[in-house]
Amino acid sequence: xxxxxxxxxxxxxxxxxxxxxxxxxxxxxxxxxxxxxxxxxxxxxxxxxxxxxxxxxxxxxxxxxxxxxxxxxxxxxxxxxxxxxxxxxxxxxxxxxxxxxxxxxxxxxxxxxxxxxxxxxxxxxxxxxxxxxxxxxxxxxxxxxxxxxxxxxxxxxxxxxxxxxxxxxxxxxxxxxxxxxxxxxxxxxx
Amino acid sequence: xxxxxxxxxxxxxxxxxxxxxxxxxxxxxxxxxxxxxxxxxxxxxxxxxxxxxxxxxxxxxxxxxxxxxxxxxxxxxxxxxxxxxxxxxxxxxxxxxxxxxxxxxxxxxxxxxxxxxxxxxxxxxxxxxxxxxxxxxxxxxxxxxxxxxxxxxxxxxxxxxxxxxxxxxxxxxxxxxxxxxxxxxxxxxxxxxxxxxxxxxxxxxxxxxxxxxxxxxxxxxxxxxxxxxxxx
Amino acid sequence: xxxxxxxxxxxxxxxxxxxxxxxxxxxxxxxxxxxxxxxxxxxxxxxxxxxxxxxxxxxxxxxxxxxxxxxxxxxxxxxxxxxxxxxxxxxxxxxxxxxxxxxxxxxxxxxxxxxxxxxxxxxxxxxxxxxxxxxxxxxxxxxxxxxxxxxxxxxxxxxxxxxxxxxxxxxxxxxxxxxxxxxxxxxxxxxxxxxxxxxxxxxxxxxxxxxxxxxxxxxxxxxxxxxxxxxxxxxxxxxxxxxxxxxxxxxxxxxxxxxxxxxxxxxxxxxxxxxxxxxxxxxxxxxxxxxxxxxxxxxxxxxxxxxxxxxxxxxxxxxxxxxxxxxxxxxxxxxxxxxxxxxxxxxxxxxxxxxxxxxxxxxxxxxxxxxxxxxxxxxxxxxxxxxxxxxxxxxxxxxxxxxxxxxxxxxxxxxxxxxxxxxxxxxxxxxxxxxxxxxxxxxxxxxxxxxxxxxxxxxxxxxxxxx
Ligand SMILES: Nc1ncnc2c1ncn2[C@@H]1O[C@H](COP(=O)(O)OP(=O)(O)OP(=O)(O)O)[C@@H](O)[C@H]1O
Ligand SMILES: Nc1ncnc2c1ncn2[C@@H]1O[C@H](COP(=O)(O)OP(=O)(O)OP(=O)(O)O)[C@@H](O)[C@H]1O
Ligand SMILES: [Mg+2]
Ligand SMILES: [Mg+2]
Numbered sequence: 038x039x040x041x042x043x044x045x046x047x048x049x050x051x052x053x054x055x056x057x058x059x060x061x062x063x064x065x066x067x068x069x070x071x072x073x074x075x076x077x078x079x080x081x082x083x084x085x086x087x088x089x090x091x092x093x094x095x096x097x098x099x100x101x102x103x104x105x106x107x108x109x110x111x112x113x114x115x116x117x118x119x120x121x122x123x124x125x126x127x128x129x130x131x132x133x134x135x136x137x138x139x140x141x142x143x144x145x146x147x148x149x150x151x152x153x154x155x156x157x158x159x160x161x162x163x164x165x166x167x168x169x170x171x172x173x174x175x176x177x178x179x180x181x182x183x184x185x186x187x188x189x190x191x192x193x194x195x196x197x198x199x200x201x202x203x204x205x206x207x208x209x210x211x212x213x214x215x216x217x218x219x220x221x222x223x224x225x226x227x
Numbered sequence: 228x229x230x231x232x233x234x235x236x237x238x239x240x241x242x243x244x245x246x247x248x249x250x251x252x253x254x255x256x257x258x259x260x261x262x263x264x265x266x267x268x269x270x271x272x273x274x275x276x277x278x279x280x281x282x283x284x285x286x287x288x289x290x291x292x293x294x295x296x297x298x299x300x301x302x303x304x305x306x307x308x309x310x311x312x313x314x315x316x317x318x319x320x321x322x323x324x325x326x327x328x329x330x331x332x333x334x335x336x337x338x339x340x341x342x343x344x345x346x347x348x349x350x351x352x353x354x355x356x357x358x359x360x361x362x363x364x365x366x367x368x369x370x371x372x373x374x375x376x377x378x379x380x381x382x383x384x385x386x387x388x389x390x391x392x393x394x395x396x397x398x399x400x401x402x403x404x405x406x407x408x409x410x411x412x413x414x415x416x417x418x419x420x421x422x423x424x425x426x427x428x429x430x431x432x433x434x435x436x437x438x439x440x441x442x443x444x445x446x447x448x449x450x451x452x453x454x455x456x457x458x459x
Numbered sequence: 460x461x462x463x464x465x466x467x468x469x470x471x472x473x474x475x476x477x478x479x480x481x482x483x484x485x486x487x488x489x490x491x492x493x494x495x496x497x498x499x500x501x502x503x504x505x506x507x508x509x510x511x512x513x514x515x516x517x518x519x520x521x522x523x524x525x526x527x528x529x530x531x532x533x534x535x536x537x538x539x540x541x542x543x544x545x546x547x548x549x550x551x552x553x554x555x556x557x558x559x560x561x562x563x564x565x566x567x568x569x570x571x572x573x574x575x576x577x578x579x580x581x582x583x584x585x586x587x588x589x590x591x592x593x594x595x596x597x598x599x600x601x602x603x604x605x606x607x608x609x610x611x612x613x614x615x616x617x618x619x620x621x622x623x624x625x626x627x628x629x630x631x632x633x634x635x636x637x638x639x640x641x642x643x644x645x646x647x648x649x650x651x652x653x654x655x656x657x658x659x660x661x662x663x664x665x666x667x668x669x670x671x672x673x674x675x676x677x678x679x680x681x682x683x684x685x686x687x688x689x690x691x692x693x694x695x696x697x698x699x700x701x702x703x704x705x706x707x708x709x710x711x712x713x714x715x716x717x718x719x720x721x722x723x724x725x726x727x728x729x730x731x732x733x734x735x736x737x738x739x740x741x742x743x744x745x746x747x748x749x750x751x752x753x754x755x756x757x758x759x760x761x762x763x764x765x766x767x768x769x770x771x772x773x774x775x776x777x778x779x780x781x782x783x784x785x786x787x788x789x790x791x792x793x794x795x796x797x798x799x800x801x802x803x804x805x806x807x808x809x810x811x812x813x814x815x816x817x818x819x820x821x822x823x824x825x826x827x828x829x830x831x832x833x834x835x836x837x838x839x840x841x842x843x844x845x846x847x848x849x850x851x852x853x854x855x856x857x858x859x860x861x862x863x864x865x866x867x868x869x870x871x872x873x874x875x876x877x878x879x880x881x882x883x884x885x886x887x888x889x890x891x892x893x894x895x896x897x898x899x900x901x902x903x904x905x906x907x908x909x910x911x912x913x914x915x916x917x918x919x920x921x922x923x924x925x926x
Contacts, residue, residue, distance in 0.1 A: 039422070043412070043525075044349060044422065045526060047350060047353045047412075048353045048409075048415075049405060049409070050353065051353035052360060052405075053401065055360060055361060055364060056404055059364075060393075069289050070288070072288070072292045074292065075296075110350075110353075113354055116333075116336075117337075118333075118361075119333075120282070120324075123241070123323065123327050124324060124327050125241075172245065172249045174249065174309075174312070174316060177252060177302065177310075177313060178297060179300050179301060179302040180302065205397065209402060209405075211809070212402045212809030214405045214406060214809065216483070217409070217481075217527055221483065334568065352566055355566060355567060356566045359566070359567060359568045359609070359610060362610055363562065363610055370772055374767055374773050376751075377751060377765055378773055378786065378823065379786055398809075399809075403769075407563040410558060411563045411565070411566060413526070413558065414558055414564035414565070415566050416526075416551065417520050417522065417558070418580055418624060418628070419548045419581055420576075421548035426579045426582070428579065429578070430572075430575070
């Protein structure tokens with residue numbers, strides 16, 4: 038898989054992972070303060086933020102892996118920055134990234150539009166929820182409450198990561214700095 | 228000793244322990260585990276306790292949130308015990324993570340992932356590039372913010388607007404990141420980097436006795452806390 | 460003499476009828492290029508900005524065409540073999556490159572790690588790496604930087620580290636892309652001396668790109684003009700300063716510990732240049748002046764315009780016109796026209812050319828009604844035509860009564876436009892001086908790492924040196 042990647046694409050993923058890794062950490066702290074007041078559900082509506090780098094990088098590079106790898110890298114950067122969520126973030130990153138990747142893989146990396154981005158955001162939400170269910174012990178909570186959490190998270194994934202990601206990528210594309218990447222290729226919008 | 232452990236071994240051990248923890252809903256297992264981790268930290272690792280407490284604090288709050296959520300919204304089977312279990316689990320995870328974070332040098336972690344867990348050098352070195360750019364990007368962030376303040380961009384009061392206003396900062400930063408990425412990748416290739424795995428590393432990260440002892444210690448603690456769950 | 464012996468050497472680089480274009484562009488970047496370099500030659504490539512000099516360099520070290528899927532025709536021969544015969548990485552052991560941007564050409568944190576990374580790429584056995592690092596640090600005079608974190612070094616120091624990383628490969632050809640751009644004049648001169656020294660030690664071929672060949676003295680055997688320079692617009696006439704009105708008055712301005720308390724005044728319509736060594740605090744002083752750094756003392760007026768070295772940092776909106784009207788000013792159309800921005804007024808400010816970006820930033824400051832505009836290194840990396848355009852722009856606005864304070868390392872530029880010079884050395888500000896008096900004062904020049912513009916006298920005192 039890595040053979041088809043140019044080094045500049047991998048380094049781009051890494052630098053985006055740094056920028057978003059910092060943002061992720063920022064929101065982790067915001068989320069934590071909320072969580073102490075209203076419990077774990079506080080994170081749910083914010084969750085989409087943590088999926089956004091997958092969608093942005095995938096829509097720029099458009100190759101298999103462009104969703105999982107940056108999400109994992111962002112998690113690794115968060116760990117390197119030293120925070121108390123620590124190594125388990127890496128696992129979370131892989132799983133969230135796979136969720137987004139699944140949506141793009143389902144279209145065989147052919148379609149890149151708002152609908153697919155929202156699917157990817159929702160996909161990341163579903164995957165991460167399953168992971169959170171196990172590690173966070175959601176099994177101990179009542180079904181209605183868990184369902185509510187699930188719905189909020191999926192919505193957040195679709196809206197914040199899907200729509201927000203598309204919005205940021207479009208703004209970045211308009212700056213003209215993305216030439217030389219798949220997103221600007223002539224047949225990219227076909 | 229924990230400081231001298233190989234980062235990959237430590238990483239694997241910690242991940243395994245966390246996954247194991249996920250199957251226990253009694254309060255004792257995570258509590259004993261949490262206390263054990265703190266004990267290990269006290270005896271076998273050098274840690275700044277001031278920073279430790281500071282970083283633990285938000286998770287303590289998070290644990291409180293977990294506690295009452297489980298009490299109020301728990302399902303039929305859940306009890307005070309489960310509620311305590313879930314909040315202790317938050318503490319156990321956090322202490323374990325801090326154990327890792329405080330005793331591992333970030334660069335060595337990545338080098339070790341490459342040398343022991345066979346992470347592709349292309350990815351490993353790209354992460355290191357990102358890591359060394361951190362201070363640069365941070366500087367840039369402040370510069371952009373200052374320059375835009377000079378132009379009269381105000382920080383909106385409402386939190387939602389504040390998040391959308393981050394776009395003004397994010398776009399110049401991302402555009403800069405694209406440019407930096409290309410230039411750095413070119414510089415790496417111009418220095419003969421091809422991403423092949425057969426390099427002889429100048430800085431070798433090794434596995435030694437500390438790893439055997441450390442892993443054993445964590446395993447004993449894991450079993451002990453599970454036993455505590457059954458017995459108590 | 461030297462040239463003659465070079466004549467008999469083989470060609471290490473040979474381009475025949477080479478054209479190159481990016482896959483999404485209709486027009487080629489360059490066409491029908493013929494270019495030969497013999498072993499041991501020292502060649503400088505010149506040409507206007509955007510003519511494809513860097514792209515050509517990337518063809519020589521085989522970063523292109525693979526990295527951009529570019530389309531090449533004609534033959535590119537390196538060491539008498541077609542370039543495409545080499546496997547990735549192979550040619551980079553013989554042809555080393557120092558890139559233009561000192562901030563983004565490193566991958567590791569410290570100098571030692573960076574050198575080790577380079578040697579690992581060459582498959583040097585780990586046991587030999589330490590000795591090789593020691594050797595190259597000694598040769599390049601960087602021994603004391605072995606443990607330094609690269610990103611904390613000044614631009615000039617980074618450029619030296621980059622050269623050391625190229626040198627450790629023991630290359631046959633060294634490619635340099637505008638290596639002097641961010642260096643103060645004396646440091647730049649030292650860099651050239653040091654390179655000369657390296658060249659004399661082995662049979663090295665050097666190919667450099669630069670806009671200002673004067674700075675290199677007699678270093679090059681020949682200059683190769685890729686495309687002849689654009690026609691320069693005629694220089695505008697600077698009207699003599701008439702008013703004695705004070706436009707900016709700074710008192711006790713200080714940023715501890717970088718800039719010591721400083722005081723100065725500038726008159727309405729005055730053009731002042733701020734100069735001094737790398738790391739002396741020019742950028743910091745300018746930021747303090749504009750209220751971007753907390754400072755003791757006072758500055759009047761309060762609202763001072765600021766054009767950072769990367770003008771993009773200022774941009775907030777989606778078009779050039781909106782950018783100008785952001786501050787709520789009036790007369791947008793007129794300013795657009797006066798700054799030749801009307802044809803790009805609806806374009807995204809990030810997507811226009813570098814010169815247009817800077818004009819947009821200046822326009823935004825003018826429309827905000829800021830009577831004083833400060834600029835941080837606007838001359839870096841500019842070709843002759845762009846420099847003339849910048850000079851004319853500044854002179855025209857100054858003639859209208861706008862006051863400028865410009866930080867730059869380019870003394871030729873300073874000599875052409877400055878009414879006065881402010882000098883900064885280790886955070887101590889002095890001046891304003893008349894430019895002519897500074898050019899004659901050896902002591903001042905030496906202390907501030909300056910060289911009189913070509914034509915004037917130069918100082919040859921000993922100073923901190925390379926290697
Ligand atoms: N990846 C790319 N895709 C499309 N066009 C590009 C790409 N990179 C550069 N260009 C364009 O190719 C032309 C040549 O660029 P190049 O950087 O080689 O110029 P240059 O002569 O080095 O200029 P300067 O003196 O400003 O550094 C420019 O017009 C540039 O905008
Ligand atoms: N935010 C900061 N914190 C600490 N030190 C700083 C900061 N910003 C700059 N410095 C230091 O202050 C000194 C002056 O920096 P400044 O960027 O003002 O220099 P300069 O004169 O503009 O140099 P150059 O000609 O290389 O651009 C440098 O030694 C730099 O390392
Ligand atoms: Mg160039
Ligand atoms: Mg500066």
